[in-house]
Amino acid sequence: MDSDKTYASCESRIRALVYSYDPTCRHGQVSSIRVGPARPVLSVSRGSVIGRPAAPERHPYITHVANPGELMWEKDFYELSVVAGRQEGMITGAQANRLGVGTAALDHLRGVGLLSELDWDVHQLAGGSLAPRFAYPYAAWLAIRPETFRWERPDGPLDVVLSHESACGLHGLGSVAAPLMTFTAAEELPAPRATRIHVSRLSPEDVMVHRGVLVTTPLRTLLDLVADWVEHAHIQRAVTDAVRRDLVDLRVLHEGMKPLAEEHDYPVDGPEFVGYFMPHLQPGSLSVRNLRAYAALVSGERVAEVRPRVARVLAEARHAFGSPVAGESGPDEVLSRDLAAEIVGRIGWD
Structure with missing residues (x-):
């Protein structure tokens, strides 16, 4: 403003x-x-x-x-x-x-x-434009380095970043209780009252600005909730909201949660993973990328059956247009996988 x-x-x-x-x-x-x-x-x-x-x-x-x-x-x-x-x-x-x-x-x-x-x-x-949902986290962020003006603070992940349950609330994911305002910083800092600061290094891909507030991305936020032992019921609602609203790529989220599965005791295989974290999700309402990921996780065998047929159609189209045929690991390989998953998703749940 x-x-x-x-x-x-x-x-x-x-x-x-x-x-x-x-x-x-x-x-x-x-x-x-x-x-x-x-x-x-x-x-x-x-x-x-x-x-x-x-x-x-x-x-x-x-x-x-x-x-x-x-x-x-x-x-x-x-x-x-x-x-x-x-x-x-x-x-x-x-x-x-x-x-x-x-x-x-x-x-x-x-x-x-x-x-x-x-x-x-x-x-x-008076007349500030930020709603309380965004104003209070921003005020808490200022309070951590109270003498430093915003333009004097470190850039992006080097600064204090709203995270964990507080980031979940800012993004509107689920209904995770947040009794303390939670941040992540690359170094230990004094925490003002009602504030908790995790010490961890974030990458630029982990951080975004949402309504003026420096906050972890929805993907990083969900992974932080899992790693911080938040109750699975809260994580389930947050994951469902994030996937339904297309705030995360379901394929990337699944890959990111795989390494944590054994320690935190949840299933990682496709159908079981979806059934555990998104039992009430309606796939017909998903974005294209998440519909494809959903179909690949839930109906991987059907996607594998359709994929060779899609690959043949792509090869025929290339031949008809005089385009060179892509290699096995080329763009057609990814495109055939994605199109096969989308076909299964649309036919199976439309």
């Missing part, structure tokens, strides 16, 4: 700030509030007072006719807004201190409704 949107969403709150410092100022007397990207000002102009037009006076940050000196916090609010506009509308107390904005200013801005405290010393500007 950029700073201009942050300012625009705060117009009514800025009016409240103006009125809190000048009780004589009424809604009918403040004709406009302008927040312009061209220069760093919050410009408030006031109309006529007691029937007489008033020429606005200029102030470095807010233009206000009556007693501009009373508006003591406008510069602080501007400084906070610039930073918060680059941090999903949020700022920590430690970051505010780096900007020279003290506790008294934060207390006042909270009192007039321009700030709200989401987490331990993490504040959200």
